[in-house]
Amino acid sequence: MASFIKLIRFESESGDICFADVGKHDLDPPALGSKITAFKSFNDLLSHPNGKVVALQKLLAPLPRDDLPIYCVGLNYNSHAVEANLQLSKVPPLWTKPAASLANPGQDIFMNGYCANSLPDY
Structure with missing residues (x-):
């Protein structure tokens, strides 16, 4: 650890x-x-x-290595999913993002129009 x-x-x-x-x-x-x-x-x-x-x-951004993907899990907080009126499933959605997509503190995060209008979630 x-x-x-x-x-x-x-x-x-x-x-x-x-x-x-x-x-x-x-x-x-x-x-x-x-x-x-x-x-x-x-x-x-x-x-x-x-x-x-x-x-x-x-x-x-505090990543020790920038050549490995970031593994993401969605809907892993039941209270947040309920708050956002999202349907829960037995298996949460999983996806990866390249480490290069992580923004540094204070850096702008660019999104295309579709993503920007599809309720981005912090």
Whole structure:
């Protein structure tokens, strides 16, 4: 099991992609320019006690790998399905999305007209 409290993935001031555990801080992500103890890879974060202090330049989606699909499950919260007036089935719908489709914090999410008008759900 991963041993972190609040994982962030970010670009440092030097352009490196880094990982950090900021779970000991408040609930909000650190401000841009904050100095953070960072690790070059997710595995380094889990296995090395010391990292390098760098400045946070840009927050990124916290995926350790961007070459694996994201597995999605729909209608897995009965109360939400009832609230949205959706019919429940014994087997929830499953689908995948490419990791590249995940937006970074603050990044726009582009949808075609059909999707945008078909009640997107958060």
